[in-house]
Amino acid sequence: MLATFTQVADAQSTHSIQKGETLSSIGDQYSIPAAAIKRSNNLSSEHLIAGETLTIPAVVSQNEKELLARLVHAEAKGESYAGKVAVATVVLNRVDSDLFPDSVNDVVYERSASGHYAFSPVLDGSISNTADSESTRAVEEALQFRGQGQNSLYFYNPETATSKWVSTREQTIVIGNHVFAK
Template identity: 40%
Template sequence: MKRWKVWTAALSVALASLCIYAEPIRDLPQGHDASVFTTRTLVRGSQGIDVRELQGRLKFLGYYKGTIDGSYGYGTYWAVRNFQNKFGMKVDGKVGAQTRTRLVRATKGYNPYNPPKQTAGGSGSKTGGNSGNSTRAASYGGKSLSANDLKLLANAVYGEARGEPHVGQVAIAAVIMNRIDNPNFPNTVPGVIFQPGAFTAVADGQIWLTPNENARKAVREALNGADPSTGAIYYFNPATATSKWIWSRPQIKRIGRHIFCR
């Protein structure tokens, strides 16, 4: 009888423990800011719950405007680089220990179990986040472009062609938009600009230089339909080009130091 009572007591303790650990996550307070990040480095192509955590916190600050889907695509990559740039870190689009730590510190009050459905404007303004990420700033060919899309376009034009005449800068912006319209290329601004090997400014980091008003004006003109390249989807500088393939493309015209091609 005593042995039976001992076993019954032990079983009761075990069941009570199970009940404690089975308590639903949804009962956590809304201000709960514990991190569910793992220790692995997140890069473009990564997937998982820690990517969802990353996207949620970036969205909380206003850097990310996409769907929280746990897939580290170009939108997440751009948001990470923007966050790193604003916080004075190495801008490489990789989420290691330093970026994770800064992100967690910048998102006090974030609830990883109830990620935001839209940007939390107050957090974005305090941390330097771009609250315009979720605002449609322009349209092109029936597609809506965000403030970040416009900024990235200006960065690309400035990084690629700041020494070129204005018409040449408009042509560079037009080439990017022509690629978006071409089924052989990604159909988003970040997708085109960050396509591996596509632009020298991305490879050497000049994409992150602050663009001037001339570059922004060139972007606006291209979005309004100006295309001095006459439909080009490639361009190159013949004085520095090392690819034999680019010389095989049908050439359209030369503007400044660049030859524009189909």
């Protein structure tokens, strides 16, 4: 049944907590890190109450992993491995946020109200380039630690960014040439 769920899940789903379940066991059931479930539900502890409902973050399909790796490769080429993981994490944070679409595909190809793509590789076509193995590994690591970290929703290079708005966001971390913010 898990394989079927993974193949068809594009958006968040819900789970009714059964007696004896833990965040870890529920995470294993859906192939989602427990930390991601905890974050999606704004839980401050590991304590669960039978009968309550949890939101389960969207499962990331193999095709979406490949798309995300291509985005990471294009956006973070020349950056450190940590920078690549952070770029992938921003996309996953957006998928898990109520402010953005609910799938990697929809986040990557999202357009602003003015019609611009959120990520420049979509506009310039470099999103179609094959990802390198480091970018693929970075995506896998970001998925393993999904729900942890600084909750960054944005990243930009202050040397090349054309939007002044992004620099008004709360900075969370700087890695290489990228500033990450929420």
